[in-house]
Amino acid sequence: MNVFDWFTTVANWQGPDGIATRLGEHIGYVLIALVIAVVIAFPLGLWVGHTGRGAVVVGAGNAVRALPTLGLVTFLFLLFTESTTATIIGLVVLAIPPVLAGTYAGLQAAEHDVVDAAEGIGMTGWQQLWKVELPIALPLVLGGIRNAVLQLIATAAVAAYVGLGGLGRFLLDGLAILDYTEVVAGAILTALLAIVFDLVLAAAQRALVPKGVRLAAQVSTGSAAAAGGVV
Template sequence: MIARLLAWLSDPARWAGADGIPTRLLEHLVYSVVVVLLAAAVAVPVGLLIGHTGRGKWVVTSANAARAIPSLGLLFAVALVLGPRLSSDLAFVLPSLLVLVVLAMPPLLSGAYSGVEAVDPAARDAAYGIGMTGRQVLTGVELPCALPLVLSGVRSATLQVVATATIASFISLGGLGRYLVDGLASGDYAQMAGGALLVATLALLLDGILALVQRRVVSPGLRLDAHPARSRRSRRSADATDTTSTAADTAGVAPASAPAASTPSSSPAERSTP
């Protein structure tokens, strides 16, 4: 099977034409980027607003419950409803994009909401204390603090869209999923394996790119892995200080860092005695 897979990937005919790997890869990438951008434009502001106001939490709960809906069944249902009402290629493209947007919204919504909800209340109170408005608190304090979880939601949604876009090929959408559908129809398992490998590779590359973006835009103070050597030195210094203080307290003497108490040379009674 591996030999057949390598032969399929190394075939020059697979790298040219409308059905070539570069064309299918570009189609899959365009679909995924468009879907994530559309879903983020709706879900991220809604999640931030819910986390900021504390109202409408049922929306997040309902969105998470919607993850249990079968993707393929939802795709066929939307295609059957919208397909006859549309003409040209929109009858295939629009239902697929709509379903993918719906499936990408729950992780984006949850990430934005959880990020704002996890903000330290002391930071929020301090912002209000210096006279910042609600919008300024959201954009200047809560959003930067919530950015790690927001970007984690984007990464999760991207992986889900890249993987789920393959099933959209069942209703004649392009992309890498065509290799899976066409290979299944013709019994060409090397083509199916090649398509699956390309989808997995694309998902890993996009996740790696988003991980680099997250590392660049998130403040170092919000990253747990920022300056690990410095963190280890700080922990060792703190542990050594605690150990020294504990040992000093146990022995009944003052720690070395504390100033020694001055002891009078003689008691007041002795000084008053002639």
């Protein structure tokens, strides 16, 4: 059976082991981990970026990216003896660094002259953060979230290694019986899911980022390119 036949076989789409079920499980792991990571990393990134204190936290978060997710999930599974808890914690640890780094970098990228002007007209620190710094930082903040989502989709397959579902089941089960068509199909489904999510988030980013911020970024990029050409 080739990959096309595998996808067009009705039995592969139905039941507890079907594509629809596995896709729903995979998306569920990704969304749960993403929400928890954003709840933790976004406020922390705002605080660090706005106050300029605790930047070491961002560096530590980036260092966490070096941890092998499969090894971490396996260790947590042995620790908690519960597959779902171990998987979600492992995915959250993976998703926090890009969200934290994106939020911090976005606030740090805000022009100091703009922030000083906001302070000069009497804005409080809270107003400066929400009305000036965050709108300017939004492209990088959302970029960090997009990065986290793509990493989660690619890595949520580890859930299969501790007995859970998701698209990783096609990879693991296919390898177990040497059905490489199923393995390739699982990889294709994972890649397609990542592409769809990225397109949706790109559209959301374009809708949420203020037009003035987008235009300013384009002008800045054009100026940098022109300067590079002159040099």
